[in-house]
Structures are given as structure tokens and as C-alpha cells.
Amino acid sequence: MNQFPHDSNLTMNNLLWNLEDNMDRLGKNLHGQFDNCYRENKNKYMLCLGSLLVEYSIFHEVLFHFLPVGHTHEDIDQMFSRVSTAMHTTKTCTLPDLHDVIQESYTPKVKTEEIRYVYNIKDWLEPHMESRFSAHATPHCFRFRQSHDGKVRMHYKMWPSDPWQPEYQDGDDESYGLTCMT
Numbered sequence: 001m002n003q004f005p006h007d008s009n010l011t012m013n014n015l016l017w018n019l020e021d022n023m024d025r026l027g028k029n030l031h032g033q034f035d036n037c038y039r040e041n042k043n044k045y046m047l048c049l050g051s052l053l054v055e056y057s058i059f060h061e062v063l064f065h066f067l068p069v070g071h072t073h074e075d076i077d078q079m080f081s082r083v084s085t086a087m088h089t090t091k092t093c094t095l096p097d098l099h100d101v102i103q104e105s106y107t108p109k110v111k112t113e114e115i116r117y118v119y120n121i122k123d124w125l126e127p128h129m130e131s132r133f134s135a136h137a138t139p140h141c142f143r144f145r146q147s148h149d150g151k152v153r154m155h156y157k158m159w160p161s162d163p164w165q166p167e168y169q170d171g172d173d174e175s176y177g178l179t180c181m182t
Contacts, residue, residue, distance in 0.1 A: 011034075029057060033063070033065045036140070042075065048181055052125075140159060143164060153176060153177025153179060
């Protein structure tokens with residue numbers, strides 16, 4: 001279970017594998033919802049990946065939402081609750097047994113796969129990141145879209161009902177928003 005560090009590399013690899021498997025069913029905008037954990041999810045690497053998904057024209061817009069700490073209560077919590085209950089009543093000795101228990105414990109059936117490798121995306125991103133990367137610790141919502149100058153800009157806000165930051169300045173469309181990548 002711990003053959004790979006549980007960090008943003010694992011999260012980014014999983015996100016990219018899932019996008020690859022589902023690209024034919026996805027639209028032009030990506031909406032991602034994640035736990036508000038800086039080690040795995042809410043960090044400069046994940047945000048730079050969101051920026052690259054727009055820069056490489058995979059999506060026109062990427063929105064990442066990070067749930068308030070301790071207040072998830074989402075579908076994934078329900079799924080893991082069902083898996084946990086099944087694990088208490090089922091003998092699970094091998095990895096295939098574990099896959100079976102997970103797949104049978106929740107409807108709709110969940111796809112399971114063994115992770116055999118994890119690319120070191122963080123080291124690949126690091127030399128291309130803005131040196132003064134900031135403004136990502138507190139907000140819960142991030143948006144990435146291409147500006148008129150061709151650069152992908154990041155905007156952020158605390159809650160969905162708040163206005164996007166940094167605020168638009170009249171006549172300043174070329175520099176509206178923050179850049180993640182150089």
C-alpha cells in the first residue's frame with residue numbers, strides 16, 4: 001500500500017490516468033473537487049498541472065475546488081464507508097480479493113487498478129514554475145483559463161459566491177490573473 005509516497009505526484013498521476021481513460025466523455029471544461037490537503041492536493045504542483053491542462057489545449061477552462069477541512073461528506077466518503085463495512089465481513093488475503101471487495105461493495109461498480117508506477121511530475125514541473133508562486137494556501141476555488149495575451153492565468157476565491165481575485169482592472173486584460181508557469 002505504501003510503495004509510493006502519498007503526495008501530489010500520486011494525485012497528479014491518478015488525475016491524468018483518469019482523464020486519459022475518460023477524455024471521450026469529457027467536455028471542454030474540467031471541474032475537479034479535492035480534499036483540502038496541501039501534501040497531496042492543494043499545492044503549487046497541482047495548480048500548475050491545472051494551468052498546463054489549459055496551456056496544452058486539453059481544456060478551455062479548469063476549475064479546482066478544495067473542500068473545507070473536515071466538512072467533505074461527499075460521495076467518496078459514502079463509498080469508503082461501504083468498502084470499510086464490507087472489509088469487516090469479508091476475508092481479504094490477496095490483492096485480487098481486495099479488488100473484488102471494493103468492486104462489490106458499492107453501486108455503481110467502482111473500477112480498481114493496481115498502480116505499478118508513478119511519474120515524478122513534481123520534478124518535471126519545478127524548473128518551469130513561477131519562482132514567486134503564492135496566493136494558494138487560503139482560497140478554496142481556483143480557475144485557469146487563457147488570457148488574450150496567450151498566457152494561462154489563475155484566479156482564485158475563497159467561496160463559490162465570492163468574486164474572482166485578483167480583481168479585473170479596466171484596460172489591464174493582458175495581465176489580469178496570476179501565472180503559474182514561466
